[in-house]
Amino acid sequence: MAVEPLPIVRLRHWGRWVSAVLIVGLLAALIVTLADAQIDWASVPDFVLYRVMIVGLVNTVLLAVIAQTVAIAIGIVIALMRRSANPVAVWFASGYIWLFRGLPVLLQILIWYNLALVIPTLSIPLPFGGYLLNEPTNVLVSAFTAALLGLALNESAYMAEIVRAGLNSVDSGQTEAAKSIGMSPGLTLRRVVLPQAMRVIIPPTGNDFVDMLKGTSIASVIGVTELLHAANNISSNNLLVMETLFAAAVWYMVVVTIAGFGQHYLERRYQNNDRSAAAQAARALRAIPLSRSARV
Amino acid sequence: MSEPLLRAVGIRKSFGHLDVLRGIDLEVHRGQVVCLLGPSGAGKSTFLRCLNHLETIDAGQVWVDGKPIGFELRNEKLYELREREVAKQRRDIGMVFQRFNLFGHRTAMENVIEGPIRVLGVKPDLAHKEGLALLDRVGLADRGDAYPAQLSGGQQQRVAIARSLAMKPKLMLFDEPTSALDPELVGEVLAVMNSLAQDGMTMVVVTHEIGFAAEAADRIVFMADGSIVETGPPERVLKKPEHERTRQFLARVLA
Numbered sequence: 001m002a003v004e005p006l007p008i009v010r011l012r013h014w015g016r017w018v019s020a021v022l023i024v025g026l027l028a029a030l031i032v033t034l035a036d037a038q039i040d041w042a043s044v045p046d047f048v049l050y051r052v053m054i055v056g057l058v059n060t061v062l063l064a065v066i067a068q069t070v071a072i073a074i075g076i077v078i079a080l081m082r083r084s085a086n087p088v089a090v091w092f093a094s095g096y097i098w099l100f101r102g103l104p105v106l107l108q109i110l111i112w113y114n115l116a117l118v119i120p121t122l123s124i125p126l127p128f129g130g131y132l133l134n135e136p137t138n139v140l141v142s143a144f145t146a147a148l149l150g151l152a153l154n155e156s157a158y159m160a161e162i163v164r165a166g167l168n169s170v171d172s173g174q175t176e177a178a179k180s181i182g183m184s185p186g187l188t189l190r191r192v193v194l195p196q197a198m199r200v201i202i203p204p205t206g207n208d209f210v211d212m213l214k215g216t217s218i219a220s221v222i223g224v225t226e227l228l229h230a231a232n233n234i235s236s237n238n239l240l241v242m243e244t245l246f247a248a249a250v251w252y253m254v255v256v257t258i259a260g261f262g263q264h265y266l267e268r269r270y271q272n273n274d275r276s277a278a279a280q281a282a283r284a285l286r287a288i289p290l291s292r293s294a295r296v
Numbered sequence: 297m298s299e300p301l302l303r304a305v306g307i308r309k310s311f312g313h314l315d316v317l318r319g320i321d322l323e324v325h326r327g328q329v330v331c332l333l334g335p336s337g338a339g340k341s342t343f344l345r346c347l348n349h350l351e352t353i354d355a356g357q358v359w360v361d362g363k364p365i366g367f368e369l370r371n372e373k374l375y376e377l378r379e380r381e382v383a384k385q386r387r388d389i390g391m392v393f394q395r396f397n398l399f400g401h402r403t404a405m406e407n408v409i410e411g412p413i414r415v416l417g418v419k420p421d422l423a424h425k426e427g428l429a430l431l432d433r434v435g436l437a438d439r440g441d442a443y444p445a446q447l448s449g450g451q452q453q454r455v456a457i458a459r460s461l462a463m464k465p466k467l468m469l470f471d472e473p474t475s476a477l478d479p480e481l482v483g484e485v486l487a488v489m490n491s492l493a494q495d496g497m498t499m500v501v502v503t504h505e506i507g508f509a510a511e512a513a514d515r516i517v518f519m520a521d522g523s524i525v526e527t528g529p530p531e532r533v534l535k536k537p538e539h540e541r542t543r544q545f546l547a548r549v550l551a
Contacts, residue, residue, distance in 0.1 A: 182411065
């Protein structure tokens with residue numbers, strides 16, 4: 001006897017419908033509330049392009065980029081010290097990480113900013129009289145420098161751990177192979193270990209850099225004209241507090257988004273030893289003249 | 297007889313309380329192939345790693361081509377060398393590892409030319425040309441652009457051999473080169489090693505491949521518990537071993 005194919009009744013996802021309606025409803029309520037709020041929306045784009053806001057943007061980016069660069073350099077040195085055979089270096093590196101990771105970054109910035117209270121002049125004497133450096137501390141350590149020192153040193157402790165994790169992730173066989181073809185320790189680190197450690201180092205470093213971009217707002221406390229301080233400057237004149245804060249928010253989103261793209265590009269560049277379709281496509285692209293995105 | 301290319305005298309090494317090598321002597325002449333056999337834990341690999349100073353030695357000396365490895369002879373004394381200087385000595389001593397250890401972020405060709413370009417300062421064009429010849433020699437001329445992850449174990453090991461040969465070493469060390477391979481891939485690697493041996497390369501090979509040892513070795517060294525138990529030409533050590541330890545080992549391996 002022939003079996004009639006029976007009709008199939010698909011499962012109804014009632015829960016999905018309910019939650020979707022809820023989400024859209026809440027978003028609509030939020031938009032209505034904001035539209036009703038006493039916000040002068042039209043002024044926000046103006047504030048975004050205010051001169052002081054642009055100065056704040058430049059300072060925010062400068063602070064973040066310089067602090068992160070310094071932190072990466074120090075982090076590499078501290079990570080190498082922690083892996084060294086010298087017990088004093090290991091001990092120092094551990095202490096360094098313990099200290100700078102342990103203190104709140106705001107407190108670190110305030111300490112640098114107020115250094116002049118306890119050490120009025122900074123000097124480096126030369127062996128046969130005279131000074132290599134002899135300046136009042138408050139001239140050397142401006143608000144910008146204090147913020148830079150606080151942010152960079154705090155981040156360097158985190159970078160040290162990130163770099164160490166990256167170096168540890170590279171199999172010791174890679175180092176042995178490099179040694180066996182006569183590569184010196186420095187060459188081995190530069191050509192074999194670090195490039196492979198990058199795969200592990202880049203994602204958390206990108207994450208930290210995004211954090212750094214936003215973290216520069218702390219420098220407003222000691223009067224550095226970065227984005228948040230710039231927003232406060234404007235609103236102290238016209239009392240449009242929310243509008244200026246939104247203007248600053250726009251810039252933060254812009255720089256953070258750009259940083260995200262940069263991270264994505266770097267991750268791609270250091271992923272060229274896997275067989276994913278994306279990686280192979282990238283390699284194929286590289287073979288086409290005038291599209292050299294990376295060294296071979 | 298001429299001065300041996302490799303002379304190891306009284307090599308001792310311990311890890312903590314464990315004596316891994318209890319005084320090993322070995323001489324290898326130019327063009328000779330010596331196979332180190334023995335049960336795991338005998339110290340064969342450790343001994344091999346002492347020969348190019350990947351492991352430091354507690355006592356004894358290694359001489360390659362008349363030079364003490366890891367040391368410098370001055371005023372009748374051996375001065376320990378910095379890692380940078382040891383690296384220069386290692387240029388002459390190739391090494392092939394059980395786990396291949398190809399540089400994962402570089403293609404097969406880049407693996408082969410890395411040493412010549414960065415260490416020996418060979419011009420990239422020339423290094424490329426020689427690299428291609430070497431890849432051809434190990435049967436992989438068409439895989440130069442492949443990354444290690446895209447190659448089979450046997451292919452990776454052959455690239456690793458080419459990478460070592462690119463440094464034009466006087467001596468090649470093989471540390472269980474086929475132990476990490478699937479059985480069907482062992483042959484292609486042994487074939488390359490066999491042809492190297494026939495071309496007169498001086499080789500010290502730690503292996504469990506009795507067949508290869510019987511065919512390619514000029515001399516077999518049987519090690520157990522950090523000492524050399526017996527040594528001699530393969531036809532004698534493999535067919536008529538003098539020591540009970542050797543007989544037991546061969547019986548188990550050939551069973």
